[in-house]
Amino acid sequence: MKKSKAEIIGMIINGVALFLIAFITIYPFWHVLMYSISDSQRASAGGLFFLPKGLDITGYELVLKQPQLYNAYWNTIARTAVGTLLSVILTAMLAYPLSLSRLKGRKFLCIAIFFTMLFNGGMIPTYLLVNDLHMIDTFWALVIPNAMSAYNLFIMRNYFQSIPASLEESARIDGANPITVLFRIILPISTPTLAAVGMFYGVSNWNAYLDGVLYINNNSLQILQVYLRNLFSSAGSGAVLSGIQGISDAARVTEETLKMVTISVSVIPILIVYPYLQKYYTTGITTGAVKG
């Protein structure tokens, strides 16, 4: 069917608008990447970076040759994998009963959980708890204290509430107990929300910084974000002001380049995962968000 002139103009406007939005979204990442592989001195002159200004990967050499980087990477991957899995399971196990209207005290429980979104114990009481549980300097200090997010819990609960009650009832008639209903009936049809919540937990675990600073003293357990931050600072202004003569060091790499490299090294893995989960993301969030 032939499109009208108004439709064509509308399509062009849409196209231009969408292109601009996409550009605004993508360009910061592109800028960071191009800056990180540019010649440090030329890049420090500033400007837009559609292409690198003189190819130089010294910054990556500097960062990637650190043996501790890979240990930090491993720790972060492990905490992200274990932490996300544990968080999703725990969240689903609490969200499911809270989604059942027959649960007595449901309202009170929801308010109590919501309260934690507004107020929390604060850094020092949390630290004391983690310390008293003998979790300091253990892998679990990175996973357990933030295992449950009230926000994600409500998203999942709302999604579970949107599932027809008849599904659960028919499963119960067939003899399924609540655990079976949750794991065999509810969760398999909740993949959009599981993926969305899982991504929230995953990104949060990947980006976490402060727990690594507070709870981890042993370098072999240190996480990527803390490690990269230290690396960035140690080769940045501090080193510039108090370097050692004759050291070839990060001399050719400016602080800004190193910043771009550390951002790239830190962000690229999560960017690779994101597109695979993206299709679930919108469905999961919108379905979970509309129900009260």
Next chain:
Amino acid sequence: MKRIQRIISAALVAVIAFTMSACGGSPSENSGSSGASAGQTASASAAGPAELSMLVVGDNSPPDTNSVLKEIENKTNSSLKVTYVSLADSASKLNTLIAAKTLPDIFWASTISDAEQLKQNGMLSDLTEYVKDAKSIQDNLGEVLASHPLNKDGKVYALFNADHDYAQNMNIRTDWLKKVGKEMPTDLDSLYDVLYAFTFNDPDGNGKNDTLGLGASIVGNWNNFTSILGAYGIAANMNGLRPVQLDDGTVTTGLKHKNFLDAIKYFQKLYQNGVMDPDFATIPTMDSFGKLWNGKVGAFDFQCPGPTNNWMPSRYTENPVPTFDFAAIKGPTGQAAQGKIYPSYTPSVVVSSTCKNPAAAVKLIDFFLTEDGNALLRLGVEGKHFNWVDKAAGTYEMIKPYDDSTTNRNDGVFVYSDFIRPKITTERRTFNAQTKQGVEMADAMCTIEWPFIYTSFEADTNYGANLKTVEKEVFCQLISTKGNLEEEYKKAIARWENEGGKEWEQEATAAYNSQK
């Protein structure tokens, strides 16, 4: 219904139980905790090494097996458990360790008020008996040890850096001076002539108008303006990184100095005639360094160990690399001057009261203050990381692969060198001859008296950060204005006073007087 509730409850209990068991870990696994765990378990065995824990504030976190740490342990017969934390996170980290009563044996108290609180709460060890026989501590700090606010009652609770920060030098490119046919400037007029020639006489010889006289940035602090303000008798970049003065018994901002407006007029001349960096108000510190490294500016007011030593030659992109010398700029006061240098009480190095072996802790600190100890912390293990070429002259060479900062810091080199510093650090010993001369020259210029306040006061907590910003904004505004300077100056001072300056003056004066 009830059955379901029971099952769900049981499931939740099981999850909680799993969570608890998973995170449990045996207490012995926590031996790496930075807290006093090491200290608590330490026994001051006469034969074995003394176990000590340290909290090191900095941006490096080498493996626990690094060579420098092992060498320190060998030299001091200790077994060290070091926790590393960045400066930005150090306060949070220390607060949590204090709350959990797991303080490390040796650590920094960043401010005097922090140190005083720790002392008042009985969290610090009295080191008086131990420091008496600590030769390096006595050699380096003996005369000033009692002047530290924590030590004023005759007992020693805090140790501190014996050296002081570098004063500023007006670094002038001598290769450019030669090209434009000028002599080293000695006063404000000749400085202007040189800066003008650097800007408009093509000192880099590329035929382009792409150079500037004076590079500068106010974004970080007042370092780059020290020499010119000093020529007007204004101490620009003192503790708290602000211009301050004592005016008829009142501690106040350097903006109110009787010569401040004259100094502004000079900077206006530089700015409005295009001989200083027009981006000085916004350019980040590192980018302003970049202009020096890339051969875009010919004069830079900054501590000379940067331009003539630490950045030489690797930071510079020109071939051949630039050459520098230092100008002493005299102004209306007839002197080339800058703010006087006072002892640096912060960070205070303290030993926690939970430390089981304070004698060993003091022995360790004492070693850090020795010449060899400081060389170890700064340059690494002799024969492994570096070799002296001429130790007396302070020349050395790094051994491959430790000539690369990433590799050497990963093995502990440089990482601990700022924990506590002796009077004459290895860095100073190993400067090249020109830098040594520059540092001495700058030190000699530190003659302007200014009110050194080391105690904290409420108005500084409430308004200090904002006043610091106001002072910088006023400075930039006055330099760049084309309006009535006197009028704008009056308004700026009124703004400073209205935004907490009045209270700050009163409390700063009271704090200063209380220190006497």
